[in-house]
Amino acid sequence: SDNINRIIDHKLFSEDDIHNMCVRLGKQLTQDYAGKKPLVVGALKGAIFFLTDLTRQMDVDEEMDFLDVSSYGNSMKSSGTVKLISDMATDVKGRDVLIVEDVVDTGLTLKFMKDLIGGRGAKSVKCCALLNKEVNRTVDVDVDYYGSKVGNEFVVGYGLDFMNYFRNIPYVGVLKPEIIKEFNNK
Numbered sequence: 110s111d112n113i114n115r116i117i118d119h120k121l122f123s124e125d126d127i128h129n130m131c132v133r134l135g136k137q138l139t140q141d142y143a144g145k146k147p148l149v150v151g152a153l154k155g156a157i158f159f160l161t162d163l164t165r166q167m168d169v170d171e172e173m174d175f176l177d178v179s180s181y182g183n184s185m186k187s188s189g190t191v192k193l194i195s196d197m198a199t200d201v202k203g204r205d206v207l208i209v210e211d212v213v214d215t216g217l218t219l220k221f222m223k224d225l226i227g228g229r230g231a232k233s234v235k236c237c238a239l240l241n242k243e244v245n246r247t248v249d250v251d252v253d254y255y256g257s258k259v260g261n262e263f264v265v266g267y268g269l270d271f272m273n274y275f276r277n278i279p280y281v282g283v284l285k286p287e288i289i290k291e292f293n294n295k
């Protein structure tokens with residue numbers, strides 16, 4: 110579309126690419142969580158698109174809940190601290206928890222969530238992320254499952270935002286530098 114072409118420099122992962130990642134990960138998770146009744150925890154807001162597609166490829170009895178956490182706010186860089194904006198209601202004690210993320214970057218957000226959930230007595234805490242930006246990792250945390258590694262480009266779409274915009278682009282693409290300038294001048 111005209112508006113997307115204005116925003117995206119190039120496509121990194123197409124809708125087909127993403128679908129294939131969901132199918133592959135869904136099969137793996139179906140095997141690994143067979144008979145376990147996992148609690149799937151989505152990290153708002155970025156993970157919602159991936160969570161809805163991934164969980165529909167998981168053939169297990171699963172519950173869902175959401176944690177609203179934020180480290181970037183409207184900035185391009187991690188603030189270095191993670192804020193819990195809104196907690197989940199489900200008791201995680203004794204549960205097999207699978208955190209779903211759109212991207213793990215520095216790892217701060219994932220570490221925060223794993224420590225929070227582990228500290229509340231979950232039986233296991235793992236993470237499935239669409240993208241693993243391993244090159245930016247500053248804290249030691251396992252991304253147990255992921256769709257693809259990604260380099261240090263500023264990617265948007267399929268849940269990933271720039272200043273809370275562009276989450277609704279149906280694929281993952283690299284943002285044009287001039288769009289960053291345009292929004293920063295507003």
Ligand code: PRP
Binds near residue numbers: 210
């Ligand atoms: C983004 C992204 C991950 C996190 C990854 O969330 O969705 O949750 O940052 O970065 P990190 O590994 O450096 O912590 P953000 O804080 O932008 O909130 P959002 O999901 O609402 O966009």
Ligand code: MN
Binds near residue numbers: 156
């Ligand atoms: Mn997020």
Ligand code: MG
Binds near residue numbers: 155181182270273
């Ligand atoms: Mg964000």
